[in-house]
Amino acid sequence: MDEAPDVDPQRLERIRRAVREILEAVGEDPDRPGLRETPDRAARMLVEIFAGVHEEPADELTLTYEEGAEDLVVVRDIPLHSMCEHHLLPFMGRVHIAYLPAGGRLTGLSKLARLVQGYARRPQVQERLTNQIADAVEARLRPRGVAVVIEAEHLCMIMRGARAEGSRAVTMAVRGLYERDPAERTAVLALLGHREPRRG
Numbered sequence: 001m002d003e004a005p006d007v008d009p010q011r012l013e014r015i016r017r018a019v020r021e022i023l024e025a026v027g028e029d030p031d032r033p034g035l036r037e038t039p040d041r042a043a044r045m046l047v048e049i050f051a052g053v054h055e056e057p058a059d060e061l062t063l064t065y066e067e068g069a070e071d072l073v074v075v076r077d078i079p080l081h082s083m084c085e086h087h088l089l090p091f092m093g094r095v096h097i098a099y100l101p102a103g104g105r106l107t108g109l110s111k112l113a114r115l116v117q118g119y120a121r122r123p124q125v126q127e128r129l130t131n132q133i134a135d136a137v138e139a140r141l142r143p144r145g146v147a148v149v150i151e152a153e154h155l156c157m158i159m160r161g162a163r164a165e166g167s168r169a170v171t172m173a174v175r176g177l178y179e180r181d182p183a184e185r186t187a188v189l190a191l192l193g194h195r196e197p198r199r200g
């Protein structure tokens with residue numbers, strides 16, 4: 001995934017106009033020196049942070065084969081920056097992914113981080129992002145099980161609204177073995193740093 005994607009000039013111009021309109025609507029003067037370049041800068045920024053809208057992030061998961069690879073693979077602490085689709089404010093945190101390979105099917109460790117970035121570069125909600133990552137790993141690697149945990153801070157909860165400074169949202173998605181077997185699920189989620197609440 002490129003840092004500076006090819007940009008359709010018409011789309012860029014449309015976003016520039018929209019940003020200028022927002023600046024005027026909030027009562028600013030878009031022609032004052034500090035803001036003159038802002039519509040253009042913000043338009044390029046928006047194209048960059050929403051590049052995942054036009055991508056199929058699951059395609060990042062190129063397959064490699066390693067005879068006999070059947071043990072758990074865990075990648076913890078993949079950095080996450082995304083945009084809450086309700087408010088268009090950032091949410092950011094960490095993604096932890098575990099999968100139990102089958103048939104020797106693996107992917108490069110960095111591909112999991114690229115997968116996260118692809119889905120993160122869309123207007124998102126944390127729960128959907130968590131599920132999309134789990135579904136992509138399940139569909140492309142056909143592992144015995146997948147578990148994904150995301151911990152994130154939402155600026156929409158912190159700098160406005162509830163102003164819940166320090167709050168973190170934790171979401172998880174499990175597939176395959178981890179969906180069927182509660183003991184396996186508890187074990188893998190403990191590895192990913194998430195404790196299921198005790199029942200009863």
Ligand SMILES: Nc1nc2c(ncn2[C@@H]2O[C@H](COP(=O)(O)OP(=O)(O)OP(=O)(O)O)[C@@H](O)[C@H]2O)c(=O)[nH]1
Binds near residue numbers: 086156162
């Ligand atoms: N489930 C979920 N909710 C989110 C996420 N990001 C933001 N939200 C919530 O989306 C909700 C939108 O609520 P609304 O009542 O429509 O909007 P609002 O009046 O701005 O709400 P407040 O944020 O409570 O002021 C808020 O409760 C946000 O905290 C997310 O990733 N997942």
Ligand SMILES: [Zn+2]
Binds near residue numbers: 084085089154156157
């Ligand atoms: Zn929000």
